[in-house]
Amino acid sequence: MSLVKLIPTRLFSVLKQGQVSALIHTRSMSSDADYKFETLKVTKPKEWVLQVELNRPEKRNAMNRAFWREMVECFEQIAQDSDCRAVVLSGAGKIFTAGIDLMDLAGSAGMIDDGSDIARRASKLRPMISRFQNTFTVIEKCPKPVIAAVHNACVGGGIDMITACDIRYCTRDAWFQVKEVDVGLAADVGTLQRLPKVVGSDSLARELAYTARKMMSDEAKECGLVSRLFNSREEMIQGALDLAALIATKSPVAVQGSKISMVYSRDHSVQEGLDHVAMYNMAMFQSEDITKAVEGFLTKEEIVYSKL
Numbered sequence: 001m002s003l004v005k006l007i008p009t010r011l012f013s014v015l016k017q018g019q020v021s022a023l024i025h026t027r028s029m030s031s032d033a034d035y036k037f038e039t040l041k042v043t044k045p046k047e048w049v050l051q052v053e054l055n056r057p058e059k060r061n062a063m064n065r066a067f068w069r070e071m072v073e074c075f076e077q078i079a080q081d082s083d084c085r086a087v088v089l090s091g092a093g094k095i096f097t098a099g100i101d102l103m104d105l106a107g108s109a110g111m112i113d114d115g116s117d118i119a120r121r122a123s124k125l126r127p128m129i130s131r132f133q134n135t136f137t138v139i140e141k142c143p144k145p146v147i148a149a150v151h152n153a154c155v156g157g158g159i160d161m162i163t164a165c166d167i168r169y170c171t172r173d174a175w176f177q178v179k180e181v182d183v184g185l186a187a188d189v190g191t192l193q194r195l196p197k198v199v200g201s202d203s204l205a206r207e208l209a210y211t212a213r214k215m216m217s218d219e220a221k222e223c224g225l226v227s228r229l230f231n232s233r234e235e236m237i238q239g240a241l242d243l244a245a246l247i248a249t250k251s252p253v254a255v256q257g258s259k260i261s262m263v264y265s266r267d268h269s270v271q272e273g274l275d276h277v278a279m280y281n282m283a284m285f286q287s288e289d290i291t292k293a294v295e296g297f298l299t300k301e302e303i304v305y306s307k308l
C-alpha cells in the first residue's frame, strides 16, 4: 500500500471525532465589505489576503481616538475571519503614519487633570494605557501573519505598531523615529519591549529611544527592522501582497501555529517554547493538512486547504 493511502486512513479517522473540525466551525467568514471603519480602509486585493490601510491621509494617518479603538475591532475580526490567511498593513497618502494624534494627546492631558487626588487620577490612567497597548497587541495575538508595508515616515506610535507585526517591508525613502521622548513620554505601547528583540540590539534600541534620531531605510534594513527595501510604494505593496498570497497557499494550521509558537518562544526559554509547541502540536499534528501536504508532495497536485 502506498504512503498516500496509509496516512489518510489514520488521520481522517481522528478528524471524524471532530477534534479539528469543531475548531474550524467556530470561525466566521466575512468579506472586506464587513469591515467598516472611519480610520481604516480594509480591502481584499487577493484571495485569502486583506489589506488594512491607515486612512487619514490629510492628517498623515495620525492615530486619533477612533483609530485606537478601531484597530482592536479590526484585528479581533480578522482573527476570526476564516477567509483571511494573511494581512498587509499600509498607510494611505504621503506617509505611513505620524504617530499619535497630538491634538488628542493634548486634549487627553487636559481631561485627566480634573483637580482630583493624584492616586485617583493615576488609577484612571492605568486602564487607559492598557487599552492603548492592546491596540497593537491585538496584531500579535491575531494568528494570521501581518506584513507592515512602510513608506516615507513612520513616527512614534508607528514604531510601536510595526514592531508588533510579523514582517516589515519599506521603501527606500522610508524613515523611522522613536519620537516619544520629544513629546515628553517614555514610549508605553510596545516599542521599548519589542524593538530590542526585533533588531537584536539593546544598544541600538536604547540609542533610538533616548535620542529620537531618525533612522533611514538602509540602516533599518541593516539592523533587521525591515527585511526588504523597494524603490516605490507601488512596488512595495505589490511585494507585500505577493508575500501574503504565498503565505496563504500554505497550510493555515501550520502558518498560524508557527506564528503562535514564535510569539510565545520570543518571551520564553528554549525549553518552555519547545514544551509549548509540543502541547500545541498534540492537537494540530492530527490535522488533515499534514495528510494533504504529503499527498500534494507525492502527486504534485495543487493542495487545497480548508478554511481556518
Ligand SMILES: CCC/C=C/C=C/C(=O)SCCNC(=O)CCNC(=O)[C@H](O)C(C)(C)COP(=O)(O)OP(=O)(O)OC[C@H]1O[C@@H](n2cnc3c(N)ncnc32)[C@H](O)[C@@H]1OP(=O)(O)O
Pocket (backbone or CB within 6 Å): 058, 059, 060, 062, 063, 094, 095, 097, 098, 099, 100, 101, 102, 103, 129, 132, 153, 155, 156, 157, 158, 179, 180, 183, 185, 188, 189
Ligand atoms: C498612551 C499613548 C501611547 C502612544 C504614544 C505615541 C506617541 C507618539 O506617537 S510620539 C510622535 C508624535 N508625532 C509627531 O511628533 C509627528 C508630528 N508630525 C510631523 O512631524 C509631520 O507632520 C510629519 C514629518 C510626520 C509629516 O510632515 P508633512 O510636512 O508631510 O505634513 P504636515 O504639513 O506637518 O501635516 C499635515 C497635516 O497633518 C497634521 N498632523 C501631522 N502629524 C500629526 C500628529 N501627530 N497629530 C495630529 N495631526 C498631525 C498636521 O497638523 C497637518 O494638519 P493641517 O494643518 O490640518 O493640514
